[in-house]
Amino acid sequence: MPEISELTIGDVIAEKNFNLDRDSLVRYAGASGDFNPIHYRDDIAASVGLPGVLAHGMLTMGLSIDPVVSWLGDAGKILEYGVRFTKPVVVPAKGRAVITVVAKVAELDPETKKVRIDLQTSFDGNNVLGKSQVWVQL
Amino acid sequence: MSMVNPNIQGKRYPRSAAYLVGREKIREFARATFASEESIDLAAAKASGHSDLVAPPTFPIVLQEFGLKLVIADPEARLDFSRVVHGEQKFVFQRPIVAGDLLTSELSVASVKSLGGNHMVVFDTEIFDEGNSLVCTAISTLVVRGEDA
Numbered sequence A: 001m002p003e004i005s006e007l008t009i010g011d012v013i014a015e016k017n018f019n020l021d022r023d024s025l026v027r028y029a030g031a032s033g034d035f036n037p038i039h040y041r042d043d044i045a046a047s048v049g050l051p052g053v054l055a056h057g058m059l060t061m062g063l064s065i066d067p068v069v070s071w072l073g074d075a076g077k078i079l080e081y082g083v084r085f086t087k088p089v090v091v092p093a094k095g096r097a098v099i100t101v102v103a104k105v106a107e108l109d110p111e112t113k114k115v116r117i118d119l120q121t122s123f124d125g126n127n128v129l130g131k132s133q134v135w136v137q138l
Numbered sequence B: 001m002s003m004v005n006p007n008i009q010g011k012r013y014p015r016s017a018a019y020l021v022g023r024e025k026i027r028e029f030a031r032a033t034f035a036s037e038e039s040i041d042l043a044a045a046k047a048s049g050h051s052d053l054v055a056p057p058t059f060p061i062v063l064q065e066f067g068l069k070l071v072i073a074d075p076e077a078r079l080d081f082s083r084v085v086h087g088e089q090k091f092v093f094q095r096p097i098v099a100g101d102l103l104t105s106e107l108s109v110a111s112v113k114s115l116g117g118n119h120m121v122v123f124d125t126e127i128f129d130e131g132n133s134l135v136c137t138a139i140s141t142l143v144v145r146g147e148d149a
Helices: A022-032 A042-047 A057-064 A066-072 B023-032 B042-047 B061-073
Strands: A012-020 A078-085 A097-109 A114-123 A129-137 B084-093 B102-115 B118-128 B134-144
Touching: A012 A022, A012 A066, A022 A057, A022 B023, A022 B061, A057 A066, A057 A078, A057 A097, A057 A114, A057 A129, A057 B084, A066 A078, A066 A097, A066 A129, B061 B102, B061 B118, B061 B134
Parallel strands: none
Antiparallel strands: A012 A097, A078 A129, A078 B084, A097 A114, A114 A129, B084 B134, B102 B118, B118 B134
């Protein structure tokens, strides 16, 4: 478990790449119960005007917090996690979409030992989540 | 189809059936969201003081879906799901969800707002344990695109 006294605002606590392919989307659909076909069928994605098959926003949100959970060593220390979905992640039929997550210390409360971590989740040079903030209990 | 009925603001939908959080369901969901194997190690969870595996932070989405299905099926709400885009999502925990929890959820409509030609609907889903204590609140903002959008 990290010590709050060793943290400074702006510290990068974790950085990780994730490779998403179509298999990843099908696996998430099954695990979450979200079987919206825009997440696995090119023809349906195209018919509603999308640039391609999209990753579930909740998959992007879900994987973005993994580096924080690994840093904490205990998912039970997460108090609050919120995001805004700003841009879609297009996942090609062949190959993969690479998502990069950078987690930084944004706010420290030494009295309550609560820390806010801000996440930057990017794909293809753009941030795909906005206002992505996690409150953790150290 | 007409837009979301603004009168559903404040409406509470019935409590869901009980949902038993399974250890292997947690592992399945965790792997699907690229969680590390350490985060679904039983001995590690117990060493951290938990009675069983801790669910990933976005796992309550599974329970939020039960409530949203009620809204979609509610003719009064007039929520056309084919026009819905997920705008924002937040989870606020009173305590972590662990395998073995028997949970129920209850969704209410926090607000319905018009913005340009679109509607923004905020849903609060409260998740309770067997003792009826609040475990987590899932807050979801859906953007419903207007007819011309």
